[in-house]
Amino acid sequence: MLDMHPCVRVDVDSLMAAQHGLGVCDAIWRIAPGGKADVMSAPHLPKVAGIDPAVTASPHTAAPAPARTTPAPAPPTAPGSVIQDRLAGMVSDLTTLHELTERLARAGDLDTSLHEFLRAGAALVGARRGLIVLEPSDGLGPTATIGLGLGHADLGHIETVPRSATCYGRILDGLPDAQGGSEVLPEPDAPPGTGGFATPVDPRHREVAARLGYAASYALPLTAEATGRLGAAVWLYDEQAEPSDRQRDLAGLYVRHAAEHLARMLEVERSRTRLATLAEELLPSRLPRIPGVQLAARHHTGPRGGGDWYDALPLPEGALGLAVGSVTGSGPSAVAAMGRLRASLRAYAVMEGEDPVAVLSDLELLLRLTEPARCATALFAYCEPAGGPQADGQGSKIILAGAGHTPPLLIGEHRTEYVETSLSAPLGMLSCWEAPSMEIEPAPGETVLLYTDGLLRHTGDAMDRAYARLHAAAAGVPRAAREDPAALCEHILRTVLPDGRPADAPEDIVLLAARFE
Template identity: 85%
Template sequence: MLDIAPRVRVDVDSLIAAQHDLGVCDAIWRIAPAGKADAMSAPHLPKVAGIDPAVTASPHTVAPTAVPTAASTPTSPRTAHAPAQGPAASSVIQDRLAGMVSDLTTLHELTERLARASDLTSSLQEFLRAGAALVGARRGLIVLEPSDGLGPTSTIGLGLGHADLGHIETVPRSATSYGRILDGLPDAHGGSEVLPEPGTAPGTGAGGYATPVDPRHREVAARLGYAASYALPLTAEATGRLGAAVWLYDEQAEPNDRQRDLAGLYVRHASEHLARMLEVERARTSLATVAEELLPSRLPRISGVQLAARHHTGPHGGGDWYDALPLPEGALGLAVGSVTGSGPSAVAAMGRLRASLRAYAVMEGEDPVAVLSDLELLLRLTEPARSATALFAYCEPAGGPNSNGRGRKLILAGAGHTPPLLIGERRTEYVETTLSAPLGMLSCWEAPSVEIEPAPGETVLLYTDGLLRRTGDPMDRAYARLHAAAAGIPRSAREDPAAICDHILRTVLPDGDGDGPVAPADASEDIVLLAARFE
């Protein structure tokens, strides 16, 4: 948190205390170095329960008192610290110390809230909200643009919609204080920038900028209704410049010295936290990219079958996978599975397991039990510390000898995996696969297969248990929720397996939104959906 010396020397005469309205930073810098050996070790007051973002000034900070007259001002250094100054001087000092404690409590509360943010997006949002409360602004934005060029880059607004951010981005970067920070100009250090009233001659703003206001900047400011801004760079010791933050004022205003000091301390700490979250986000992105590359880049085109898949990787990177591969004589193999564990090792094991299953499926795919038996033997011999669940389905060729003119026949075998879901106009039901142990759990795995005959227009949905676990419900309720979501698929979406997957994700996941299959960002489970619609 904040590095503050455990003992702060206080040696202030009543005249200095009366003339200066000291905030926490001024008090530390002006009081601590001066005076004699008189010391005070003050414990921290209890933490304030909540902070009103609209309040920007500490209630303990009072207006400066009148300067004492020469007749009442002591001239001897010895008498300058005597208690004979009266209760007024003591009250001023107590108010200043109370203001210092209040400011430190505020910073402690805000930095604790930031530390509780679990990812980069939530950290940026919390940083922007806390900064607005400290500088007394209502709106603002933060632009994440690391100077190393490795990304990620993003812009997040506070009180600004996507359209508002789009308008701001049309302003030339050199015309804004935060844009000059992002461009790395040597004279760009942020600060206040007050836009002059329309029709007035350009002058020097409060932040020291003497350049004329860009016409586009003035137009956007008038459209969005802000008249001043306060920008600060985000710089971490290890990574350098991360980006810039700017807060917008509705009036021609700027933060006072106390607000600047508090905001500076907070931004200094927050930048280090954001740098750590940035590294975590980069690691997650790299791991997710590797996992996606280990999965099929595109699904095969098989006559009479439409395929669609959805894969969402958890923040730690899991071992859920899927596969769809064409087999000899026009057959089709469908597979889903999950490797225990998370992180890079689980992703690597998933890649090895999927590649092995593809080889076994090509050699003896018409017998799913044999495919899983070979896979179990390989897993037990090469990776004895791991277990995995898997489900493999062999889809006979169209018009095969066993089709009977009614459609394709599927032969399935599962090893501790969730049962497939058969979705159609007249039925929505789980396929009762034989209950068996996961791969690697027994010395010898074997279970009977089951056969189903999807009617034309029906869809077989394969999925991993991450879909059920992300609901947060017990498994029986999660199964019921998935069944209800499948039964409620609109008629217009039943002809498209991709639309079926999207509907399932939006309906089943508690945090899914209406714009697409977006899984909760803080979920730890992978999600895999593989849908096959038969014509």
Template identity: 80%
Template sequence: MLDIAPRLRVDVDPLMAAQHDLGVCNAFWRITPGGKVEAMSAPHLPKVAGIDPVVAGSPQTAAPVPARALPAAPPPAASGTLIQDRLAGMVSDLTTLHELTERLARAADLDSSLRELLRAGAALVGARRGLVVLEPTDGLGPAVTIGLGLGHADLGHIETVPRSATSYGRILDGLPDAHGGSEFLPEPDAVPGAGGYAAPVDPRHREVAARLGYAASYSLPLTAEATGRLGAAVWLYDEPAEPGDRQRDLIGLYVRHAAEHLARMLEVARARTRLAALSEELLPSRLPRVPGVQLAARHHTGPHGGGDWYDALPLPEGALGLAVGSVTGSGPGAVAAMGRMRASLRAYAVMEGEDPVAVLSDLELLLRLTEPARSATALFAYCEPAQRKILLAGAGHAPPLVVGDRRTEYVETSLSAPLGMLSCWEAPSVEIEPAAGETVLLYTDGLLRRTGDSMDRAYARLHAAAAGVPRSVREDPGALVDHVLHALLPDGPAAASAPAGPDGPDGLRGLGLGGLGLGGPDGLGGVPYEDIVLLAARFD
């Protein structure tokens, strides 16, 4: 019988096992019996039971490789863990980028987009402070600097540093060596940390860095495909540090996406600015001076360009015409329709201003003939300041509010459908006689909608805000209007109001940052806002 040991020893090739990453591998580099190793390894095996087992070796069979000649390979388990960790890191990075870009996409205007870029970038590079400088190369503006963890005074200090002494300044100037990166701000005779680059540090730069307490910075250009360079973003480190390779990859991907988003927001902001400027040009540049009455107006154009308007024009025999209105829709079409309505009403008021119903009837006919698909609301008041008498009529418009020391009440006007929706004229005129020192407040429904409440509650809030005006403020119609705005819209009275006074610089309305889309989000408290118009007339 065959003399074969019942036990076998199997040695698995660790290199092939690692390559396949399997628990079982059929690649064996040596199979030897548990006993009689020398006999089994001999080139000619002895005869067994009269059989010559000598078999010619195959020329294709290579000699066995000794185990010590194989290169060292990591255990299969360790290699698999390394791959899993790397995949988990990649998934985590992609998830982070997805979340940050989603947050950026929800930014409604240029200001909030710039702030979100700073916040997300600081989290990606591990910095606490930073700033973004928006300075488009086309020169059309706006030129804006926004800081993260930096106040206005801090930004002012940084702006005193020569631009050529900072990495982001070289980016803005388009210098050939400005490609972004880390910049260390060493003390004199100190050696900068590893990585990045250390530019020649201007003494003023070192002084400002010491005052603000940052030791290193990391800057990147903001460049979009359609618009070119938009500006630069820089993050400041409190200690000598710089982002690692993984952080650089992430912030590079994020900034490229953010630059394209900023380019779109920039175009939106510029369009809003042009629309707001057009709307302002179609409204009175200053209010008239009429004896016996003081006037003040506030107007703010919404982000999409609405059709709210107001007017005040002197009439023969010392009379005064006051009007407010609103055209349906938004955008350039609504702004153009608003301009036509205001110009037409001025003509009708000069011809037959003593009869407000006739003025609005003519406006109704004009709207039907020229704008059949559009409707509008309007209120016209014929005032005689010497007699303190007002004759007014409205078409679908909110009633005026009389504010004085003894009363704060809405004028009881007849209900009427808006212009363009009347089958015949439905509402007669109403005559009121404000007392000396009382103010008549005209407004559009955009002010009520801006509160975010139901119309009934908005009317109640407006009444409460007017009744709560301090006695000392009631003598100035401009201060009264500002107080009402602040009471109704505590988060944005400055952005919502564009003052128009009777003379001087106060008689002209400025756009401010709100006109560029840089005055905050498109709503206060999450409420999208429309045009706001208030026109106040205080009778002596």
């Protein structure tokens, strides 16, 4: 029977013992410092006069310890503190992974996700620079190369290195033995097969590494379960270094999670691209050439795919029809409805284009009968340029009608004003639509700008302030830009949009400018 003093207490972590498949005694033996078990099982010294010699004397009565000539050995680390340190490290790692994956989940598009992935991976492996090459194995694209701490020129230098000479290049080529890992560039005079390379380093690779100032790299493949290989990521070290085992484990866990997120963003990007291509195909491939008028158009499809559209078509006797509109909703159904509405308006414009009210009335009846659950806005203008056969030496004339659409903007050297169309509800909201048309006569050199309300909403202002902002931008068009409708549209976009770039707009944007001579 084990003789233990009643004051001695032995604590055994049952959870730890169970995880390691240990019994209680085995757990004590493996975790306790050396010699602990022997002390516990050693026989007690005999008591003298009822005093246990194993009990330490009180510090108040203990004799002073003799001077030590050598430093005392460090006390052994308690098993509990070792386990606590390991648990604290695991909690810290899990917290870091949770924060990084949360940041990645908040990225709403592919480009932002790639940048966030590259930044987080560099933090995990302890690198300062890196790049990610997106190259899906199915060949459907999109392809992209994004750098962290590397400019476009630096990426161009790296792309001149043969793929077979780099670890990430072999991953992209789909070689069976390419699993990623560390590559440390050996010194120039090092023998072959050192520094992480089984073969001599490619001279171009060595030259690019010296130019960019990196001495080692760590590459990992990007592979998703549903899509297969997406690409490869590589992080660059300024010195001959490589990630530790702990960093490799954390980076591997993060990359596996991030690859699935990037695969979803890749599919979203492909859907957006297909939808934008479909919308562009439903719009005019080119604008007509009509004597006496210059035309220009700008169209941007939002990420969700809206139903904004425009049209410009030649009509009999040298006339011109201009139209802009917007269909409610977003996605493929809205794009399809936009195509049907535009095709119907073209047919009505050819038959009775000189009467815009009749054109919109027929469009209202068609929409109400065929798509009763959908409404739309539209504006149609019948134009007789000054150089046309109907002008008879007179100036240009425009007859227009609008159904719940934003008013056109007349831009000239002496005036910049909105054309006040009659107040009307959108198409599909009334049992019978009919509103009077308006007639204007633009002076030579003036431009009529038609647009959709996506331009105003993207400003982020209230509608009255958005109208004022558009008016101020049109009034400030430089004189040289007034002579070119394309330059006028570009100036409007740069001035009205907060960031000056329609590519970042969340909704559709349409501009159609007609300059009359």
